[in-house]
Amino acid sequence: MATPALVAESSALRARGPRGRRRSLTPYLYIAPFFLVFGAFGAFPLAYTAFISLFDWNPIGEQAFIGFDNYVDLVADPRFWNAAWNTVVIWVLSTVPQLAIALVLAAVLNQALLRFRTGFRMAVLVPNITSVLAVGIIFTQLFGRDYGMINTVIEFFGGQRIDWVAGSFSSQFAVSTMVMWRWTGYNTLIYLAAMQSIPRALYESAEIDGAGPIRKFLTITIPQVRPTIIFTVIVSTIGGLQVFAEPLVFGGQAGVTGGQSRQFQTLALFLYEQGFRNLEFGYASAIAWALFLIIVVLTIINLALSSRIASEK
Amino acid sequence: MRSRRLVGGLAALATIGLFTACSAPADDAASSGELPTGQTISVWTFGATGLEDSMEAWAEETGNTIEIKTSEFDPHHEQLLTALASGAVPDVALVETAYSSLFKPSAKYFTDLREYGAEDIEGDFLDWRWAQGVADDGTVIGLPTDVGGMALAYRTDLFEAAGLPSDSDGVEGLWSSWEEFVAVGEQYTETTGEPFLDDAGVFFQTVYNQGDEKFYSADGSELIYESNPQVQKAWDLATSAAPISANLAAFSPEWNTGMANGDYAVQLAPAWMLNYIQGQAPDTAGLWNVVTLPEGGGNWGGSQMTVPKEAANPALAYDMLSTILSPENQLEVFTEFGNFPSTPELYEDPALTGFTSPFFSDAPVGLIYTESVQALEPVYEGPKERAILREFGLGIDRVESGDETPAEAWQSTLDAVALEVE
Numbered sequence: 207m208a209t210p211a212l213v214a215e216s217s218a219l220r221a222r223g224p225r226g227r228r229r230s231l232t233p234y235l236y237i238a239p240f241f242l243v244f245g246a247f248g249a250f251p252l253a254y255t256a257f258i259s260l261f262d263w264n265p266i267g268e269q270a271f272i273g274f275d276n277y278v279d280l281v282a283d284p285r286f287w288n289a290a291w292n293t294v295v296i297w298v299l300s301t302v303p304q305l306a307i308a309l310v311l312a313a314v315l316n317q318a319l320l321r322f323r324t325g326f327r328m329a330v331l332v333p334n335i336t337s338v339l340a341v342g343i344i345f346t347q348l349f350g351r352d353y354g355m356i357n358t359v360i361e362f363f364g365g366q367r368i369d370w371v372a373g374s375f376s377s378q379f380a381v382s383t384m385v386m387w388r389w390t391g392y393n394t395l396i397y398l399a400a401m402q403s404i405p406r407a408l409y410e411s412a413e414i415d416g417a418g419p420i421r422k423f424l425t426i427t428i429p430q431v432r433p434t435i436i437f438t439v440i441v442s443t444i445g446g447l448q449v450f451a452e453p454l455v456f457g458g459q460a461g462v463t464g465g466q467s468r469q470f471q472t473l474a475l476f477l478y479e480q481g482f483r484n485l486e487f488g489y490a491s492a493i494a495w496a497l498f499l500i501i502v503v504l505t506i507i508n509l510a511l512s513s514r515i516a517s518e519k
Numbered sequence: 520m521r522s523r524r525l526v527g528g529l530a531a532l533a534t535i536g537l538f539t540a541c542s543a544p545a546d547d548a549a550s551s552g553e554l555p556t557g558q559t560i561s562v563w564t565f566g567a568t569g570l571e572d573s574m575e576a577w578a579e580e581t582g583n584t585i586e587i588k589t590s591e592f593d594p595h596h597e598q599l600l601t602a603l604a605s606g607a608v609p610d611v612a613l614v615e616t617a618y619s620s621l622f623k624p625s626a627k628y629f630t631d632l633r634e635y636g637a638e639d640i641e642g643d644f645l646d647w648r649w650a651q652g653v654a655d656d657g658t659v660i661g662l663p664t665d666v667g668g669m670a671l672a673y674r675t676d677l678f679e680a681a682g683l684p685s686d687s688d689g690v691e692g693l694w695s696s697w698e699e700f701v702a703v704g705e706q707y708t709e710t711t712g713e714p715f716l717d718d719a720g721v722f723f724q725t726v727y728n729q730g731d732e733k734f735y736s737a738d739g740s741e742l743i744y745e746s747n748p749q750v751q752k753a754w755d756l757a758t759s760a761a762p763i764s765a766n767l768a769a770f771s772p773e774w775n776t777g778m779a780n781g782d783y784a785v786q787l788a789p790a791w792m793l794n795y796i797q798g799q800a801p802d803t804a805g806l807w808n809v810v811t812l813p814e815g816g817g818n819w820g821g822s823q824m825t826v827p828k829e830a831a832n833p834a835l836a837y838d839m840l841s842t843i844l845s846p847e848n849q850l851e852v853f854t855e856f857g858n859f860p861s862t863p864e865l866y867e868d869p870a871l872t873g874f875t876s877p878f879f880s881d882a883p884v885g886l887i888y889t890e891s892v893q894a895l896e897p898v899y900e901g902p903k904e905r906a907i908l909r910e911f912g913l914g915i916d917r918v919e920s921g922d923e924t925p926a927e928a929w930q931s932t933l934d935a936v937a938l939e940v941e
Contacts, residue, residue: 265604266625285938352773372920459768462593463909466916467923467931482597484906484939485621 252498259491267485276492286493288468289476290500292378296453296472297446299382304390305438309431311390312397313423327398330391341384342455349380349456371457374469381470384452389445393438400434401427436512440505447501450474473497556582558832560839561609563588563602565595566770567794568613568664568822569856573843583835592770593905596621603628608827610836614661615822617905619651622825624902626654630826633659635837643846647897648861652823661823662840665849665858667789668891669725669817672796672809675880677784681710687810687882694813697726697756704763707784714765714783719757719919720912721769725787726753727908728898729817734908735901742940744907745933754911758918758925766919775799781806789819790888793857797878809882816891818898821861859888866893903940910935 259277262270280286314320315327333341348355349370357367370376408426417425428435453470454461462479464471471479473493481490560583562574571587578585588609590598596618602608603625614622622629637659641649644663652661675685683703684690694700704715716722727733730749735742744750765783767774777783779800786796788809796807824844826836842848849860854874865871866889874885914932917923923931 264625266600266622266628283938350773352767353776369920372916372922458771459591460913460916463913466913466920482600483593485600 255491255494258488259495261488263488264485265487276489280492280496285468285476289471289473292470293447293472296378296382296449299378300385301442301446304386305393308390308393308397311394312401313427315398316401330394333388334392338451339455341388342452345384346456371465377465377470381453381456385449396434396438397431400431404430440508443504443508444501448474554835554838558835559584559586560832560835561586562611563595563599563609564613565590565592567798569794569852569858570843573848573852574839577839577842603827606829608829610826610830610832612825612827613822614825615820616651617900617908619823620900620902620904623654623660626656626658626660628828629660630828630830630833631658632837635834640841643862645861645863648821661825662844663861664822664824664844665791666861666892667791667818667820668859668888669789669812669819670809670887670891671812672786672788672807674781674784674806675808676806677781681707687808691810697813700813701756701760704760708763715763716760716785717765717767717774717777717783718769719760719764720915721787722760723753723757723911723915724819726756728819729815731896731898733898733900734904735899737899739899739901744936754929757915761919764919790857790859791820804878805880808880809884809887811887816894818895859892906939907936910939
């Protein structure tokens with residue numbers, strides 16, 4: 207009895223052959239947008255950049271194959287190491303305080319007694335949706351040597367005016383503040399979300415044991431949001447190593463070189479200088495790949511650290 | 520079903536074709552010898568060319584519109600490069616002389632203006648200015664705009680306050696060489712406690728532009744930036760002027776403010792700088808005067824107006840360029856804005872040589888700049904001209920801000936240039 211039905215069904219399937227095939231295509235179509243977009247804006251540029259990096263490539267001129275010469279030159283180029291060092295310094299200067307402040311802010315916003323909580327939570331995200339160029343222009347004016355507000359305040363309190371752009375540390379500090387200002391709120395919200403999933407019972411039992419707010423923050427909140435901290439560290443690493451617009455605007459006329467002594471030229475700026483200013487697209491592509499590798503290495507180190515922390519727990 | 524879809528598709532194509540045919544009067548007009556109207560001509564410039572009003576006037580006369588995009592100097596050329604490589608180009612783009620040697624080898628990315636009769640007006644322009652827009656294969660990639668003949672503008676009120684003579688004869692008598700000029704500056708700074716110059720980098724460029732060779736030898740075969748005595752001289756003078764400089768990066772917002780506030784007394788001024796001063800410091804009208812430079816004339820700047828290959832309206836673009844760069848119009852631009860004409864027939868014209876500017880205390884600017892330009896010999900500029908100049912500028916900045924001594928900065932500059940040109 208079951209047999210004819212089966213036969214009928216399978217013959218029906220066979221009859222609907224093309225449609226059956228179409229049905230098996232459906233899941234691929236659903237995920238196709240991601241792969242198409244990733245292919246066009248991720249994989250293809252990556253591969254094409256690798257290809258160009260093997261050439262002496264002038265976009266409106268000659269293009270000659272030179273093998274790995276660009277990479278050999280890059281390793282010997284002091285400007286590259288200078289930019290790499292600046293990038294790391296700016297990354298550390300901006301990320302460490304940024305994440306620390308974000309943690310504290312999130313803990314404050316997580317207080318049940320705080321009034322206008324939603325308002326504050328929205329407010330911390332405002333810097334992040336501000337145009338990076340606007341941030342750059344405003345901060346550059348604040349840090350201005352002759353007419354900047356920060357110098358005016360310093361002078362009011364009897365200090366010496368600082369030529370923020372000209373100095374090495376001062377300029378890196380100024381650029382870091384811009385990065386910090388934009389991203390602290392974003393990390394705050396991520397921490398806040400993590401903190402809200404911490405069971406209240408933990409805090410309650412700690413209170414019974416007589417723990418104060420600081421004690422609770424250090425021994426409950428931070429260990430509980432540790433995986434989130436690791437996530438934000440990785441995301442900040444990827445973003446922080448590609449800092450571009452802030453130092454570009456901050457440097458004004460000498461923005462692309464990151465100041466008169468390349469004192470705050472990041473890797474992304476160095477890439478731009480070589481590619482779009484000097485028409486050395488091959489060399490710029492080699493820099494792009496070096497930057498990519500640096501980010502991969504640092505991310506792997508981060509991951510290794512994070513899995514060790516997780517297993518310790 | 521498939522065939523029905525095909526028919527539908529063909530119908531749609533045909534409709535599009537119809538619309539296209541309707542909306543393409545431009546081609547018809549061009550073939551009948553008339554220029555199209557109702558078009559938008561996009562123009563990319565940097566700084567103030569003094570030609571903006573002329574372009575608007577041309578557009579009004581011919582029934583077209585103009586869309587001008589102004590960027591900063593280096594970013595402008597970077598954007599142009601990207602545009603040329605991608606094909607999303609404007610109809611007209613300015614290319615400054617220091618950059619023209621970088622773009623000229625890529626002449627195939629520009630419209631050869633000979634196609635539109637550029638050779639007929641070649642004789643209107645200074646030979647060497649014309650040649651700056653001609654590629655090795657003879658392609659004319661651009662028409663010359665102004666000439667950057669050089670002079671010196673100073674604030675009469677500040678000179679007076681410092682106890683210096685303020686009339687032009689008296690000021691010219693203060694110095695016969697750049698060294699004496701620096702000495703006067705030191706005296707000024709000592710008396711007033713204020714800076715004498717805006718920027719040592721501007722000083723460097725002025726003296727460097729007085730030479731008959733710059734970073735390349737005259738035939739372009741070798742780099743001589745390290746050995747050229749004129750470069751060395753410009754360097755020594757500029758770095759020695761660091762203590763009397765306001766250290767304001769030229770063309771920065773701080774520089775603009777400083778100019779308007781009278782934070783410094785002397786502005787070394789290629790002709791186009793007069794346009795800048797009047798634009799940035801309109802309240803200082805009548806407080807400036809202009810005198811000739813010590814140690815002769817020179818050229819700083821000037822551009823070619825080019826029409827990229829993929830431009831939408833090359834014929835219209837050429838018509839506009841040949842109109843606004845004609846001798847008559849360049850004379851008008853000079854009297855109104857200060858950008859000095861590149862058309863030598865005007866150099867005999869009393870309307871030019873007799874021109875005095877009320878903004879600059881009725882200084883005979885027409886005569887001053889004519890004399891500065893007439894003696895000019897063409898100077899070779901190589902493909903890395905701008906890149907090398909930028910490194911020298913950064914080196915002088917390092918001296919100005921006290922980061923390095925002049926000797927240290929000279930060495931670090933040579934190292935940096937070596938990396939650029941290798």
